[in-house]
Ligand SMILES: O=P(O)(O)O[C@H]1O[C@H](CO)[C@@H](O)[C@H]1O
């Protein structure tokens with residue numbers, strides 16, 4: 426087997442992985458990701474005990490126990506570029522022997538659950554509700570840098586036609602969440618399921634205009650009428666598709682839970698975004714404690 430070079434798998438002087446500043450023993454096998462580094466405490470404040478804390482740049486990590494379940498919560502910061510770092514380095518922690526720099530013979534599979542904020546694009550995706558991303562719809566292009574079998578699906582071709590995608594933009598891709606995790610989180614009363622679209626920006630890429638004009642002003646409208654496997658595109662954010670794609674390629678299980686703080690169809694923003702995210706944190710922790 427080939428040893429991974431120092432320039433590819435970069436380790437800090439203490440042996441931790443380069444950006445996350447973590448060693449294999451610092452993380453649990455169930456990982457919660459959040460965008461905002463201040464959300465890490467909002468999650469870990471519910472833990473019975475915290476065993477480990479670290480931070481480098483926007484990547485803040487707490488590991489502890491919640492109702493007997495060992496959990497790690499880590500902030501990814503905003504965007505797909507950070508997800509590339511977080512997913513690759515988390516995988517390295519469990520599936521590469523950092524001393525020999527060899528991929529382990531027996532690979533581990535992590536459960537990775539994102540708790541994020543998001544904007545609903547359908548009128549029925551109400552403010553302050555939870556949406557589970559049954560699939561991630563990536564407009565971000567990250568996947569094209571890896572060999573994969575996800576990119577060229579019929580559904581993707583259908584989407585490109587449906588929205589009349591401008592040819593200079595990255596080819597979108599669709600990737601499903603972990604069925605096992607989804608089953609645990611599906612709850613008719615509290616959770617809406619749909620496709621979570623992931624964009625490479627908050628403004629133009631999500632069809633928002635302040636002072637600049639959009640290349641395609643009808644993008645959002647067209648997206649609301651697209652369907653895949655009986656699901657509509659319910660919401661937009663900036664990380665899910667890449668988490669799903671990299672999880673699938675690396676052999677992990679991923680699920681994205683979204684707190685809806687904006688409704689792009691009605692033009693409203695939540696009056697109390699903190700409450701809905703706190704409620705989603707409690708809901709998610711409760712579900713994870715039962716795995
Ligand atoms: O609340 P988080 O997890 O950061 O997620 C959403 O909020 C950020 C944009 O405001 C993006 O990261 C988007 O995905």
Ligand SMILES: O=c1cc[nH]c(=O)[nH]1
Pocket residue numbers: 542543544545627631661662663686687
């Ligand atoms: O509209 C929204 C709200 C939160 N996060 C996003 O990326 N978009």
